[in-house]
Amino acid sequence: MAYEIDHDRRRAEFVAGPGFSGTALCKAVAAMFDGDPRSASYDLIFDVRASRTGVELADIQIVSEAYHRQTREAGVKISCFVSNDTNYHLLTTTMDHLFDDRSNKVFRTVEAARRYLDERRAT
Numbered sequence: 001m002a003y004e005i006d007h008d009r010r011r012a013e014f015v016a017g018p019g020f021s022g023t024a025l026c027k028a029v030a031a032m033f034d035g036d037p038r039s040a041s042y043d044l045i046f047d048v049r050a051s052r053t054g055v056e057l058a059d060i061q062i063v064s065e066a067y068h069r070q071t072r073e074a075g076v077k078i079s080c081f082v083s084n085d086t087n088y089h090l091l092t093t094t095m096d097h098l099f100d101d102r103s104n105k106v107f108r109t110v111e112a113a114r115r116y117l118d119e120r121r122a123t
Contacts (some may be wrong), residue, residue, distance in 0.1 A: 002014070002015050002017075003015070003028065003032065005032070005036065005039060005042070007038075010041070010042045010043065011034065011042055011044070011045065011117065011123075012039055012042050012043075012044050012045070013044075013045040013046075013047070013110070014028070014029070014044070014045065014046045014047065015047045016046065016047065016048045016049050016050065016051035017049075017051065018050050018052070019051070019052075019053060020049075020050075020051045020053060021051075021053040022052075022053055022054050022055025022056060022059045023055075023056070023059045023062075024066055025046070025048070025051070025055070025059075026055065026059040026060060026062045026063045027062060027107065028065035029044075029063045029066070029107065030062050030063050030065070030067075031066075032060050032120040033063075033066040033067055033069070033070055034066050034069065034070075037070040037071065038068075040067050040070035040072050040077075041070075041073040041077060041082070042077065043052070043074045043077055043078045043079070043117050043121075044077075044078070044079045044080065045079075045080045045082065045110060045117070046079065046080070046081045046082065047110050047115045048082065048083050049082055049083060049084050050079060055091065057094075059097060060094075060095060061098075063100045064099060068101070069098060072101065074101075075101070076101055076102065077101060077102045077103070077117075078102070078103050078105060078117060078120065079092075079099075079102055079103070079104045079105070080105050080106075080107055080113035080116065080117065081104065081105070081106050081107070081112050082106075082107050082108070082109060082112075083106055083107075083108075084112055086110065088106045092104035092105065092106055100106045107120075
């Protein structure tokens with residue numbers, strides 16, 4: 001798994017490769033928040049198309065706890081999940097309730113997620 005933080009755009013992008021577990025991804029996100037607390041105020045893009053290992057509620061709780069340990073800037077932050085799973089929106093809807101100031105969206109391509117964030121932040 002790889003991720004990159006773009007502080008100028010206030011965005012981080014993650015790519016979960018084949019066989020990468022949801023637990024490992026969530027631990028990496030939590031470590032990013034704890035290691036660079038300002039990243040909790042950034043928009044996030046997760047490309048999970050190549051990973052088929054899934055995520056459990058306990059995994060998401062790892063991220064939620066790290067997220068809520070940080071002092072975040074006011075306003076809604078966006079998490080974009082790039083997935084070919086037609087049911088992924090069910091997971092993101094659940095996550096909306098765990099992250100009070102973060103909205104979770106699903107896209108088919110990274111480019112569409114980036115475009116959405118660029119357009120949203122331009123207004």
